[in-house]
Amino acid sequence: MRKTTKRLRVSHAVVEAVQPTVEGGWFPAKATVGEPLTISADVFSHGHESVRAHLRWRPQAARSWKRARMRAEGNDRFCSVIVPAAPGMVEFEVIGEVDRLGDWQRDARRRAAGGAFDGQDVITGAALLAEAAEALSLADFADDAALVQELADVISGVTDVAGLLGLLDQCDAASTVFERVPPGGSDTVSERYLLSVSRQLAGFASWYECFPRSTSPVPGRHGTLRDLVGRLDYVAALGFDVLYLPPIHPIGITARKGRGGKTPATPDDVGSPWAIGNASGGHTDIAPELGTLADFDALVAAAADRGIEIALDLALQCSPDHPWVSQHPDWFVHRADGSIACAENPPKRYEDVYPIDFDTADSDALYSAVLQIVTHWIAHGVRVFRVDNPHTKPFALWEWLIAEVKQIDPGVVFLAEAFTRPKVMHRLAKLGFDESYTYFTWRESKSELTDYFEELAHGPGSTYFRPNIWPSTPDICASTLQHGGRAAFVARLVLAGCLSASYGIYGPAYELLESEPAMPGTDGDFAHSEKFEVRTWDIDNPSSIADVVARVNRARREHRALQSDRTLRFHRVDNDRLICWSKCDARTGDTVLCVVNLEPRWPESGFVELDTTALDIGENEVYDVHDLLDDATYRWRGTRNFVMLDPSRSPAHVFALHRPNHESFNLEDPRLDALSPEVLGTRP
């Protein structure tokens, strides 16, 4: 609430509606290293006064600001584009001020053009020019200052209309110098806003999830981290950036679940990796059956050699055998009989998992222990954490934890596995998660997909909520995949990987078309779920779509258009089973156009009508579209072209546009073309 209005000698300029901001500046907006970000605001004054608007920014708590003039966009809106160079918090302010020098130039010229000479114009002009010269001098623009001071000296001697007009012409010629005059003392400064800058991996990455214990080349044998090292070349060949592992910690014995989640387990059942902790240790230890910490270090190193980062699962819950249960019983909820309460969703009970009581009186120690888990793995080279069910723990835990970790290393990335209500998912994004799982798995029709991705890319949440798109997970055997066969797997892969700059697949189940649900008619667990048993995957099976996965990931790496969501635009197709969209990279002009047949059973065809506000295609322009999935090339003409997709061959086109007579595109956001030279550091 604003303080009581007090009449002060205040600046005339108003600064309003600064974007991107989240909840009026309560939370930081998100930015990504290397990705242009437009900062904008309404800046205006009353009457005929025109204004200058400046953006200034700096890494949080740095001593000096960088500054750029913001460009007028019309309707009193000003904007500037910055390209963050390093992860961390950046603070920024928008500064508005009345352009007294500019208004004087405008009005003096009009008066003089009317033939009237007013000595006041000389007095005012001389004062304003001298003031500008001094400001330039203080800002270390010595040459500019000298030039403007010279104008000030000249105008003092002007005595007639001709002299004044001549001087005003000289001022016009010096307009680029005037541009550099910094804001003066009568300016209005906005609230100070924050940007949370994540490293590029948070905004653009292809993820691959796999269970290490299912990577043994010997059927039936329990896989190890060393086996997983052997699988790395395969993962690298598929083109993934992040290899995400379900929990690799010791697994509880007490109330362990058997195959299919059934109890009791038999002695040879391996248990769920999410029932964390036994006599061998807890969240900072490696399950002995997977190997040692040295093996893990070797895995991280081998992955890094192939350009792959290892992501760990942060699942804050304990098996009854976790060391914390005996060492810190007060970190758990107790029942009337003194026993620790297991997880439950009444009347269901999950005896193999004890939820942690984050409201414990000993929460200082507990929070420290959680932070220590994360810093332990950071010390072993992990900078990406997929957080299990963050929405079942207090928001305050995550806000504190993520801030603490980012103080240590702002490049650490947190992905929220928050399959929950919209407001809760968004709160987690606001309070610090770099990325979030989404509802994609349940968005199937063209209208559902269009509405959802419009919201993700351009809705109000897009300033802080980064989607990471998964067609399936070990918990979700998606219904489209159960019934659609290979075509559905390819279609959903292309949707995930080309609609969103961040996506992942749960493999090798995905590329091997695993689609049998544990309970027919449901989209929950898979049959023979890896969550409860070791699987052996025949990655060389000829039905594998690994080749398509590799093609999609190569397209993503080679085409900057696919590495951001900001330019996503859907295009009309006169067939509800065909969905079409494009993405563009403003700086290179790179453009990718995708068409997917959502009907896996039979061919669909239709006319694509390209939206010319998104793609500047001439009515009779002839150009080639090259399919990055099968290398076919088609010659297109104008905005309306025929497409036919037979799912028995391929349900999708991922077209790179080749337009020989068109060097650069007129993108939907032409501001991106005019990057300020005063950007935040250099481009990657």
Place this chain on the structure above:
Amino acid sequence: MRKTTKRLRVSHAVVEAVQPTVEGGWFPAKATVGEPLTISADVFSHGHESVRAHLRWRPQAARSWKRARMRAEGNDRFCSVIVPAAPGMVEFEVIGEVDRLGDWQRDARRRAAGGAFDGQDVITGAALLAEAAEALSLADFADDAALVQELADVISGVTDVAGLLGLLDQCDAASTVFERVPPGGSDTVSERYLLSVSRQLAGFASWYECFPRSTSPVPGRHGTLRDLVGRLDYVAALGFDVLYLPPIHPIGITARKGRGGKTPATPDDVGSPWAIGNASGGHTDIAPELGTLADFDALVAAAADRGIEIALDLALQCSPDHPWVSQHPDWFVHRADGSIACAENPPKRYEDVYPIDFDTADSDALYSAVLQIVTHWIAHGVRVFRVDNPHTKPFALWEWLIAEVKQIDPGVVFLAEAFTRPKVMHRLAKLGFDESYTYFTWRESKSELTDYFEELAHGPGSTYFRPNIWPSTPDICASTLQHGGRAAFVARLVLAGCLSASYGIYGPAYELLESEPAMPGTDGDFAHSEKFEVRTWDIDNPSSIADVVARVNRARREHRALQSDRTLRFHRVDNDRLICWSKCDARTGDTVLCVVNLEPRWPESGFVELDTTALDIGENEVYDVHDLLDDATYRWRGTRNFVMLDPSRSPAHVFALHRPNHESFNLEDPRLDALSPEVLGTRP
């Protein structure tokens, strides 16, 4: 910017996205005495925790809060409706808390229904019930507290499932008692937000503007305030609530403008009332040719007798003869030769007006003088001010002045004559103007009108920007009126008066169909403008549409539907010249449906398709629509009905709906039906 996150033992509940708020709470949202206002927020917690949401509010700086439970609307949104009873600032907060008692009831029942008895449920339940009993007791709900304490006592003795289920049934039966439990210590309180409550006249009023000097019954004679008293019965018969007078102060002699704004003036030219001040006085004086302050007091009293308020024009500028010019030369801008600068928009100069320099070093005295002008007229019974060109003075002046005046009398109403850029108009509304002129005069086509009134009624600005709609003003001889004749005048009258709860006409020019522009092809001044000469109006002229004006104003007074803009909804008509909309009053069910033919030259017909989300009309429902303009009644059936409007008879229908079998309507906002009993005072 939020402070660095600190780990505190914080409430789990989150309160977000509180509405209505303006710029994150920087400015107050607007509310109107007697008009239901919905306050809403997102309130949620993590995991399976459910929440209770409370609204609390009080007049600013009052000691104690009023409080109401907010109702869940789905998707974690909660809302409450308040009806402000008095003008002034109201502060409010939204409080969220985890509903531990409710969650215990839910979970204990599920566990018990599964057949398991857990002693912890008894312990927890007893503690939560005792806590609730204490909270009720502290809130002076003694009976409720006793009842809940009894439940707490009973549960302590429960030892089996049957006993627990019985107790839970008792708790369910006491749900209305539990509803009254006030929020406890583990709650989350939102920011404190402000509502600026204006009196009803700011939200619903019919305005009539007229020049007192043109009210003499004797042709050619200069009219006086006493003549205006003689005109009051006419204005009252037309049904107006506010009579707004252009400036009534002494008019400058120096550089006075003659007829048509031409210079030099002849000795008998009366000058522009906006060139304020001469030897007879300034802004607190009455022009001698109009009468005396006693005459003015008599006018205010006579108007009040007829239910009419006098609104004055606050035009902060001076003629060269204004007493301030000699008394306070430093309140004006000076030129190089020492003379005071006249108003200009280079190269144009307005020699009869000196603009005030609000940035003068003597601004304390100047601001006080401005405030004194307003309090002077308040002392003479004026509580409505139409502010001339507020956008040409500093925003800070208005923010200060309006706050000061509202401290003295929160019922004073300020209307901004801000025909300027959208952001500037909105800023003036945010900083305190109760109402604003709009772009209506230039919105002519069906799509222009629909888009603009959708924005005014339902856009983000509707929380603080109240439109006041004028088909013409002394400065704007609207082009639709120049070419459309009587039909256009009636159509624009019905649009203004029935689309908006506040509107006004510039009379008698309007009802007498005055439509000749000073410069053909422009929509600026009228020919023979009253701004520069005395006019004699033949108000008994048979071509006058005074009868239609009276009909429209009677409809507005008799139909609550027309007294608010919140329920405005447009309906489809298959003819682009016909525009149709409805308004409803949720509490009485009163519904008005309007259809206007925008083509003044010939009849237009089409089928109206009523939007059933706005009006719950059955497919075959039969009902009568009664035209409040000509008393004709038509029998309609269902949602699709034929309309034909012949502008040579009447270009508009203003239908009251009569639906014998339909007591109340299913309105677009069903929340209005369920007014909390704990509203802000009583309804008017």
